Amino acid sequence: MMDVKIFTILIALVCLKNQLVSCEDNANYCYSDNEHPYVLFDTKTAYEFTHGLIKNTTVPNCEPVQIWMFIRHGTRNPSSKEINGMEHNLPKLNEKIIENHEKYGSVDLCEKDLKNLRAWSPAKNLKHHKNYLTEQGEEDLRSLGTRFRDYFPQLLQPNSADALTKKYKFRSTDTQRTILSMERFIEGLFGNVIIDNKEVVPISSDTLLKVYKTCKAWIAGKNNPSINAEVDAFVNSPRYNKIINDISKRLGFQDNLTLDDIMDMYTACSYEKAWQVDKVSPWCAVFAQDELKVFQYKNDLHYYYHSGYGREMSSRIGCPPLRDMFNRFSKLENGDSSEPLGVFYFTHSSALQLLLTSMKIAEDSIPLKASNFEEMGNRKWNISQMIPFAANLAAVFYKCDSSNKVRLYLNEEPLNYEGCEMGVCDWEYLKKKIGSNAFNCNTDFCNK
Numbered sequence: 001m002m003d004v005k006i007f008t009i010l011i012a013l014v015c016l017k018n019q020l021v022s023c024e025d026n027a028n029y030c031y032s033d034n035e036h037p038y039v040l041f042d043t044k045t046a047y048e049f050t051h052g053l054i055k056n057t058t059v060p061n062c063e064p065v066q067i068w069m070f071i072r073h074g075t076r077n078p079s080s081k082e083i084n085g086m087e088h089n090l091p092k093l094n095e096k097i098i099e100n101h102e103k104y105g106s107v108d109l110c111e112k113d114l115k116n117l118r119a120w121s122p123a124k125n126l127k128h129h130k131n132y133l134t135e136q137g138e139e140d141l142r143s144l145g146t147r148f149r150d151y152f153p154q155l156l157q158p159n160s161a162d163a164l165t166k167k168y169k170f171r172s173t174d175t176q177r178t179i180l181s182m183e184r185f186i187e188g189l190f191g192n193v194i195i196d197n198k199e200v201v202p203i204s205s206d207t208l209l210k211v212y213k214t215c216k217a218w219i220a221g222k223n224n225p226s227i228n229a230e231v232d233a234f235v236n237s238p239r240y241n242k243i244i245n246d247i248s249k250r251l252g253f254q255d256n257l258t259l260d261d262i263m264d265m266y267t268a269c270s271y272e273k274a275w276q277v278d279k280v281s282p283w284c285a286v287f288a289q290d291e292l293k294v295f296q297y298k299n300d301l302h303y304y305y306h307s308g309y310g311r312e313m314s315s316r317i318g319c320p321p322l323r324d325m326f327n328r329f330s331k332l333e334n335g336d337s338s339e340p341l342g343v344f345y346f347t348h349s350s351a352l353q354l355l356l357t358s359m360k361i362a363e364d365s366i367p368l369k370a371s372n373f374e375e376m377g378n379r380k381w382n383i384s385q386m387i388p389f390a391a392n393l394a395a396v397f398y399k400c401d402s403s404n405k406v407r408l409y410l411n412e413e414p415l416n417y418e419g420c421e422m423g424v425c426d427w428e429y430l431k432k433k434i435g436s437n438a439f440n441c442n443t444d445f446c447n448k
Contacts, residue, residue, distance in 0.1 A: 030112045030285075031284055031285035032282075033112065037284060041266075041274070041296070043383055044267075044270035045270075045274065045384040045388035046136070047075070047144075047389050047391070050384065051412045054151045057152060057396070059405050059407060062398035062400035063154070063399050064398050065155075066155070066397045067156070067343070067395070067396045068324075068343045068394070068396075068397070069342075069343070069394045069395075070345050070347065070355055071185065071344065071345065071347070072347060072351075072392065073141075073178045073346060074137030075136040075389040076177045077132045078126065082267050082271075083126045083127050086267060087127065089260070089264045090283075091121070094120060100253065107250070108249070109251075109286075117282045117285070123272075123275075131176070133177040134275055140390035141182075141185040143188060144390060145184070145188025145190075149188065152396070155396075156341070156342060158190065161193070165195060167341045168197075168340050168343075169340045169343045170182055170344050170346075171200075171208070171345050172347075174200050174202045178346040185344065185346070208320050208324060209347040209348075210348070211320055212317050212351070215443065216446055217445055217447075218317055218446065221311070222306070230310070231298060231302050231370070233371075234297070234373070235259065235298065237370060239294060239373070240294065243294055244259065246291070251286065269284040269286070269287065296383075299383060300382065300383050303381075303387075304367075307350045307354050308381055309357055309364070309367065310367060314358070315354075315357050315437060316358075317446070318353075318354030318356075319438060321355045326431075328397075352387055352393065353383075358434070360433070362382070364379050364381055368381060386410065392411060394408070395407070395408050396409075403427065404427040405425065405426060406424075406425045406427050406430055407423050408423045409423060419433060
């Protein structure tokens, strides 16, 4: 018989190298000891786990003349509904799980993970700060600003206080989390400075960053049952029901937990990991990695049909920021010297998804469906990678000796964009590829 220690080492090596064996199947497994836990939680993913680092901004025979950025706010607190589940339902579930372990020995978690659950309590004052930017969210944007200052010193090194006001444009939606994200990004870029031309636009008049919130046609379409059909089919599938059954048994329950119970635990796991990227959330120990991938796909399905390629209106309603970018780059192409060196917009996950859809970014050759989970393991529409907290699209316009260029980055990675090399696109090519979406952008349909 193979020595137990050797077998354990072999299991660990296989898990580490190619994940052909699930590490959670090891009887000695503790989530809290896992140095490389699964950290992809769709729009609740911490930016720290997904962003790249820009290593080269040089384009031969070209000079950068403007950077345009569309930036999601940093890590935030939950919504009212999410807070209610974390504050009222999770403590009861936690108490019952500990009871299942101590009275019946029916909980399949290691002692260290159980100890972390015993010590858990909801974060304080959440209900008074719902959706607010967190300390980690402030750091997300501050460090993002600092890195971009270092990436593009030609554009982001103003030589006077007057230049700060005249050469840079900052605009935010009217929420605490986006306004404070803008402030911290500016702090990372330029330190403690006063900029007089920051713009905050109320939702009712915001036709650039949040038009979907006032678009009657868009809002009406959200009530169409077809939008939720694939998500509903996936949640009611045997695969999903098995996960609910497995988690319930793992936590010592004779009867299945409700889907709301499972989602409350998932919510706590995702937020707590994003709030403190170097800490362990006790609730993450509840899930196996393969289960987290299924939840991730469910949420990708949701966004695909709400603000992605699964909804025809997405491309049309996502075009105002694209029009803004193209109009500015066209002015630069024609020698307009009044354009700022930097344009920075601070917004939300839906707005960025809609913009990416309008640009034909992350478009899969086949649509996401409830029935093709296995086939879509390498899908482009992967919200955790695309739209984590602090997600950002950066477009840099270069004036060149011959044809002008645009360099695109998504979350500090050169954008893998058809027809472009390492994110560097010929400006004429971009105009042909997506210029019609930009220059012909019209949201008049919203009021019909």
